[in-house]
Amino acid sequence: MPTLLHHPLDPSSRLARLMFAEYGIPVDLEEIKPWLREPQLLELNPAATLPILLDTKIAPAVGCLAVVHAIEERFAPAAIDGLFPADIGLRSEMWRLIEWVIFKLNDEVTRYVLEEKIIKRDSRGATPEPAVLRVAKTNLHEHMLYFNWLFATRPWLAGDTMTLADFALAAHLSTLDYLGDIDWGNAGETRDWYSRIKSRPAFRTLLNDRVVAMPPHKGYADLDF
């Protein structure tokens, strides 16, 4: 069985777990805190990022791009449509939006929230910086307006079919939702989309996540949120 080194609130780890669950592939999860930069992690990945996929027969796949390609190539069942669509125009749109989520949304929102609310818990005396969280919130609002605009014209993030881009966005939004940073009352079309993707069997694994001494925000695990 493959092993995934992950953290429950790391969005790229969540993306990998969603792929495994969607494809019905069992995986051993081993939780680590990448920000502690422990030697065993740095040896596998000097960039100290997650996820890392270990497979006895093959060299490790390290980082978001390596892991999503490895799962798609090694574990997508031949009998079903994979998360990388066959249509080349749709595939380009999927990569555009994956880049939007894993670079831009991460750079402007998710990494600030994780730094302030999760990573700082392991630094003695460090407390979340309200000014940083306010900037992240303002940026998130702009992103949500863009996603609402997209979802007003298409059922899934990249078009007519669910793709890996939907899982990438769901991974980030579910992390932010765990921490109570999403205002679903004003989330418009994105709320409808999230409700649909949250109801998928693949999502259950994420909804059971619990971080020590940091329970999820109210409604996180409810399908009717």
Add this chain to the structure above:
Amino acid sequence: MPTLLHHPLDPSSRLARLMFAEYGIPVDLEEIKPWLREPQLLELNPAATLPILLDTKIAPAVGCLAVVHAIEERFAPAAIDGLFPADIGLRSEMWRLIEWVIFKLNDEVTRYVLEEKIIKRDSRGATPEPAVLRVAKTNLHEHMLYFNWLFATRPWLAGDTMTLADFALAAHLSTLDYLGDIDWGNAGETRDWYSRIKSRPAFRTLLNDRVVAMPPHKGYADLDF
């Protein structure tokens, strides 16, 4: 013929141009400055990033990930080994290092240098901030130590074969070299690797680049630098 919207010093645009040149595919280059956020760019890409690949028959490919996948899938000649290697372990290592370059090296070095030296030229009264450039220089030194360590044990960035990861790193280092930010005298094994990749016919297009009122640093276009 496909059209590439690019900027000569944008590393992701350089990566796309290297791929086209390596595969021997002619492409129309249309230069834009993404930081001016002109309506014609924002309509194609609200993230205002480059490159953008336009093809009359297919929807545009927008951003680094969409464009490299589109070029590989649509334009790699069947007769030659492409830049995405067949071996799955090597392919994972390629994606790990592409992510290193386009996320980490960009985030810690390249984007600061471009912001201070290029983008600020278009803001009246803005001048490069020496403290920011010093941080970028210190960070670049750390990255070069890591690349030297890798190149001490393997001929190409991801292993025994040249892959897209080599082009990604060459795209970033050649932008930094144009601006005079690489100390080749202390670049160790990375200098030998750069000398080899710079000598490839595909690299010629980049060596002829000239940005208005900003000539390249001495040695930029010399194969014996």
